[in-house]
Amino acid sequence: MNVQVALPILIPLLAGAVSLLFWRSRLMQRVVAVAGTGLLLVASVWLLSTVSRDGIQVLQVGNWPAPFGISLVADLLGAIMVVLTGIIGFAVALYSLATTGRGHEAYGYFPLMHLLLAGVAGAFLTGDIFNLYVWFEVMLVASFALLILGNEKAQMEGAIKYVTLNLLSSVIFLVAVGLLYGMVGTLNMADIARRLASLEDNGMADVLAMMFMVAFGIKAAAFPLFFWLPASYHTPPVAVSALFAGLLTKVGVYALYRVFTLIFHHSPGYTHEILLWGAGFTMLSGVLGAAAQFEFRRILSFHIVSQIGYMILGLALFTPLAIVGGIFYIAHHILVKTNLFLVSGIVHRLQGSYRLKRLGGLYRSHPWLAVLFLVPALSLAGMPPLSGFFAKFIVIRAGIEAEAYGVTAIALLVGLLTLYSMVKIWSEVFWKAAPGDDAAESYSTVGQRELWLMSLPAVGLALCTLFIGLNAGPLYALAEASAGELMAPERYIEAVLGPSREGSP
Amino acid sequence: MIEMFKAGLILTGALFMFLAALGLVRLPDLLTRMHATTKAATLGASLIMLAVALHFGEVAVVARALGVILFIMMTAPVAAHVIGRAGYFVGAKLWHGTIKDELRPNYDPLTHELKSGLETDANAVHHPRESDPK
Amino acid sequence: MQLAVLGGFVVAGMAPLLHRWFGARTPLVLSLLPASMMIWLLGLWPVIASGEAVLLEWAWVPGLDITLTFLIDGLSWLFALLILGIGALVLVYTGDYLHGHQDLPRFLVVLIAFMMSMLGLVLSDNLVTLFVFWELTSITSFLLIGFHHGDLSARKAAQQGLYVTAGGGLALLAGFVMLAQAGGSWSLAELTMRGDALRSHALYLPMLFCLLVGAFTKSAQFPFHFWLPSAMAAPTPVSAYLHSATMVKAGVFLLARLHPALGGTDAWTLSLSLVGAFTMATGAFLAIQHTNIKKLLAYSTVMALGTLTMLLGLGTPEALVAFVAFLLAHSLYKGALFMVAGILDHETGTKDVTHMGGLRHVMPRTAVVAAVAALSLAGMPPLLGFVGKELMLESALAATQYRVVIVGLTSVAAFLTLAVAAIVAFRPFYGALRRTPRTPHEAPPGMLAGPALLAGLSLLFGLAPGWLDGLVVATIAGLGATDHDVHLALWHGINLPLVLSLVSLALGLMVWRRWDRLRAHLARLRPFMARGPEAGYEALMAGMVAAAEWQTRMLQNGHIRNYLIVTLLTLLGLVGHALLFRHAPNLNVPVAAYPHEAVVAGLMVAGAVAACVMRSRLAAVAAVGIMGFSVALVFVLFSAPDLAITQLLVETLTVILLVLVLFRLPRFATLSTPTERARDLVVAGLSGIMITLLMFSVLGGERLPRISDFLVANSQPQGHGHNIVNVILVDFRALDTLGEMFVLALAAIGVLAMLRFHAESGGTAPTPPRESENG
Amino acid sequence: MIGAAWNLLLGVAWVVLTGDFSGRNLLAGLAFGYLVLALIQPQVPALAGYAQRLPRLIRFVGFFFKELLLANLKVAFDVVTPPWYMRPGVIAMPLKARSEFEIALVANLISLTPGTLSLDVSDDRRVLYIHAMFLDDEAELRRNLAELERRALELFH
Amino acid sequence: MVRSGTLILSVAARLLLPLQLLFSLFLLLRGHDEPGGGFIAGLVASGAFALYLFAYGGRATHAMLKVSPRDLIGLGLTLGVFSTLPALWQGEPFFTAQWWTIPVIGFKASTPLLFDIGVYLVVIGSVLTAITALVDTDREDA
Amino acid sequence: MEPLLAIAIGILFAAAIYMMLRRSIVKLVIGLMLLSNAANLLIFVSAGLTRGGPPLVPQGLTAPQGTVADPLPQALVLTAIVIAFGVLSFAVVLVRRAWEIVRADDLDRMRDTDT
């Protein structure tokens, strides 16, 4: 009995439910926040170790046999993603202890956080396409609520765009699922894959593939579907931004990976070629978007878009190495991007702004913070020997080996432009002298304990980045094994449905 | 025989429904339209539900059919009252053929007080009702 | 050794700690690090001298063939030695130069890290590892150049240097990948043995192009030369270090490394020798326009790097010998000169040579050191610079292609360099003592020791160049020229190079004499010069930002309907294309409907359309209600009682909610223009048609058996329920329902937060929950 | 109310005792309960008048449906024929009903009868304002309304 | 703002509330066999409370409800999650339905029913939370 | 009936999208409502329609007699309806708060976060 497949969903659900039940007690909320996310991390590591030892883990929810009920499936990709979810959840929970106001807590900050994590973990672990929709919605509505928490003007404006475009995405997804069920009569993804392969006419599969591509493309913030992200990610409290930045779009990317390796992989010349174009434009437009910005979090937000391009590139190239690169990139990006947002929050706490013009002098006053920024920032730009370098390197190597020179050139150029943005931040926020002398003054208002609490997760994530950079072997091996699974979907299908029966549809 | 009766009920019910709708379209002002709709529709639905009760003839179904009738009877007038009242007070125009209005003179649009026209000075003051918000 | 390098990084990180213990003596203490490593390297001399290469293996990321293996042969040994040696001197020099500076610990961190990166770069056998160190040098040098980060110019210079070198680094990465792909290995040691396969590979040219871009940017070759002089914003020890021994030579080192693998083709020879020669001339020409001593030196560095590149391009054994000799000479004199420049700056408070004069009276020792180093720069006997220059000229004259161009440019560079040497080393020290912002004194011994040692070595090797023979042999063996006999000598007899040298001496002195007038003439060229590569770089950056802003205006313009339209058009394009070209839509689906069903469908549509066209909000809400009720009727007509009930209830509650909310909202207004409405209508209409076509395709297509057959059959026996839909909801697919209830709860929390959370509390200030009062 | 509760209790007891949980049996139980209550009613003051209410209720329902049907036909006729025969207007009807529940009952019954629609109750609850469709014979209408009120109130006394 | 608060509506709300609530419980309990279930029942119940809310206002509704709707949400969610767990104790995958017969009355209790009750509570809690908040803010500004 | 409904659903989508493209935020919300209704109906119809056979097992039997409508899409649609209800409630209140805070009904005046 492999209960660990369900735990990463159950733990945050329960944590969310309990902290909703005790919404009057601030202490309880905080204790549950740390304990819940901590347990999630432990459970996810347990899951990953099981999966990497024993192969794909399947849990038939409700004990109903495979295509009829809902299957939870943890393959390596899912398990890796869940571990990342656990890491980010735990880090953000700690960070939130220092940054979350009473008002936010009173209106459900922590339960929302738990449930967001639950939605994310559910999306990573479900083997059922409609259930994936449900988890998407859990995640989405939790993110809606987190996004508006605080009721500021910018939040409202951002939220309207975020909500509208994400709802459109959900509807497209839902429509695609409805049509798919009408066609193949099943919802289990493994079963869908098996049945679609048996269809005589694959044309309709391509059509549906396009719908899923757009639906997940919006979630993943791919070109030209990313508008909601830069419009909103800089508006909520920074811990929320960090959580979003790390996890949300990656769920879209994950879904693309899942669907376009398991289900729609029969005409890569068509589907993956389109993804390739999408990847190129996503990288480029995201990074250009950032170049035009002069606000810490907006820059970071646009860079999410461009980095999504790299991840999609890995999928689009559709070679084993490329998939490895994509997975490596996802893992790296989640850690680094979250961390950058956390650092931006510390900066904001110290100097009261996210606007580059109004920041400065932190290299002189807070050298440790400068280092804390530099590690993820350089990693994001793909500088060695940090995690981002290997991520970029693998993708680029895969690109060149697949002879996709154009898009590889874009990938390289985008790396440079990413560096440009990070250097811009560095130069303005850290090197430039503080505009006016209120920096020291606002510093005194930040308590040491608070600062510690805020820095702790950031340091932890930076160490992760550094560790992956200096010791890329283990993660690479994991990503390689995972790519092996993805490139051989029969393994997934057999794990869920059992060995293929002759004559079955 | 029962079939005939059933058919009659259904057709009459449907006819009343239709008449209600026709009245809704044809009648000249809000309040007269409401006369057509609330009652005719209630009656139509009730007749059809009676047909349903006859058709199935099982206790459980009959009870449900009667339940529908009961519930409609309970809710329809409340809805009608609430809409009609709101419509009247916000100034829905009455048909020009309206011959009298005994309410208007007793209503004070500033204080929203509605007198009965039977008051002496003593009982004219407002006295609280059970339903007032506490 | 790997451990030592990695340890070096750790030591770098600990520099602030060390500074707490050792205070001002920290640089001195730290210089023990490179010194001891140098001693270790020197111990390898016997092996190196025998032409053997030492391979220190170390695994890193096995799956990606990335190793931390070090390859120590003559070439890397020489470079490593220079890096460590000059590094140690620079550290000593720093101790005095930045004495008491508050940022000294940070400076040391970065400097040591830079040194270690550089060392790793030259020692790496693995392409990826080399690249890792390569990029590390870019970053650390970025931090070093931006040391005076309070100045805008320093920040800009640092950024410029970083963008150019990192940009080149990316090209280099691509080149490396192609190289490894073509050569089937990531090991330099192995790749150098597969030169023939590589040179005939289809990817040779693109690979070469990428690699050259990488190397040229790093080594400031034309047209990427401009970043280097800007990098003079760095504190002088850094300039010295960067320009003499290290970073800028990384590109040259790489070219040398790759020479055995890729060199010898026309493409290689031509591109390297021409670019090198052109860079040489450009550097020299630009140098004499400046009065800032560091800029003068920097441009002369550009010139030297051009020379080295050109020599590699020529690629004959003689040229390689010249390469080694010139490299060594340049490292020595340029290091010394930068340190001298630093001393002058430090003592006088100005960097402008035209403001200095007669300093030999107050700082005679410095003057001597400067003179020796400058003579070497000028290529005067009996200094090592002379040996290098003669060999260089000789090689240039031996060029087989574009000989005239190469020789011409080389000669121009030679006499201009001479002028530079004179300007730098004589102008400040001779003539009358001039008033400077600070009153100059003789340099402290720590600062003078380095340049003195380097100048001394220039002299020593100049006098006895033969001592270098072994080293040169070992080094050019690393460059692929094995079994070549080398005899360096000061005097080669009277030959063409010597004549050229003498001519350039004369011309150079002339330039020196008339320097001030020349500068005035050259100033007229400024507008033309302003269109050079640096302007190109600026234009590129500005263009990039402009493009970014344009894109933001076009795409991320804040109009949600534009976002929606783009999204929908993407959907329409992709799905529509697939629908029309990947699949033949089947429109032949039989229609079998009762009149009342058709009416219900019609009302549904009518309700929706009415909601669109009605002018009043609540009328629209009522119309939506009609649509919702009609949908419920569809559910009733087609056997879905649970759905019908849910739909009715939800519709009712939605109407209530809307009415509650709309009360506060403004009325509808017509805000769009007719054109916009027409556009929107087209997009909406196309979307609708697409959906209908999709449904027809599914309805008229092949249908497979449903999993729901199982659910129907097992609902009662195993699920113990007669309402199959409910059994699905709470048992078969209860997980969906679980998620769904959380969605509902989340939405409610969101609503509560929006309505009750007051923005003025600022989020961080405590806001007691209001429910607790009455709940 | 107490009577109804007892009746229900007895009905449920019947179901439990017979062990037959069908709706039909519950109905039977309710009927038996009613009979029993009718029998013991004279001895128990709290049950006073309970047994009489059922026949009254049945009679009232019959009366009401008759009114509903007839008046509906009248309205229907006016709707179907092109000219308007109606003479609408708002009249004030003095109320006998006193408790909130009674007033609401009367008002709703009046609303259900075609041709009349309760608009509002005066603040002192002595008058119900009614919109009527056929005021050509106002006296007759008022009589009918009064009759309806009387019969409705009878149910509770 | 016009005349508001009507006797007829108040009486109707008082009468309808128990009726609707009873009906919603009925829908909840037999939802496994006939149309109904936690959602539908919950929506009916919320509608009932909403009617009461309109007739009597927020305070009276709070007073009648006794618990805050937010508690209902938490309770329902916790119940829902916990109802999935007994299966684990039996060594079966989570969410596997467990059925027990309550001895005396012969009532079939099950985890799906518990789950449905959880759904019921969540629906009521959520809808009421939203509607009361809306009505309250309405009152504030009015 | 399916083709008729397919066309009707197409029009619903068109209407929904047209409304979403208006500048008034209230219209946006109405568009979202139409959209989710249309999507739910699409799932329902795409799976095929059955008259007079609700997916209920008669009392005393273990399986329905005759063909019944596919219960699975019904369950899916039910879930989707409830989810859409939650989400739309949120959206409705969001629009209201946005209007109160930004004081603009015109979406064109809500561009600050992007530009």
Place this chain on the structure above:
Amino acid sequence: MSTVILASLALMSLALCLAFVRLYRGPSLPDRVVALELFSSMIVGIIGVVAIATDVPSLLDVAIVMALMAFMAAIGFARFLERGGPRDD
């Protein structure tokens, strides 16, 4: 389906259309609400007829819910009017 059923359904469909016409034409909000209210009542009737036609008593549950809950929408609208929402809106 028998003629009676079809005829009555046709009649009620027509009635639905008429109600829609009123809803569309207004002119005031209460008129529209009345139309909506009528619409929901007629749905009860249609459900009854369909239940008879298909022999599915379970549909009555839909009718019950309709009868019990649909008037809530009207109450909501009335509240809007009472609290000062414009009647022609």
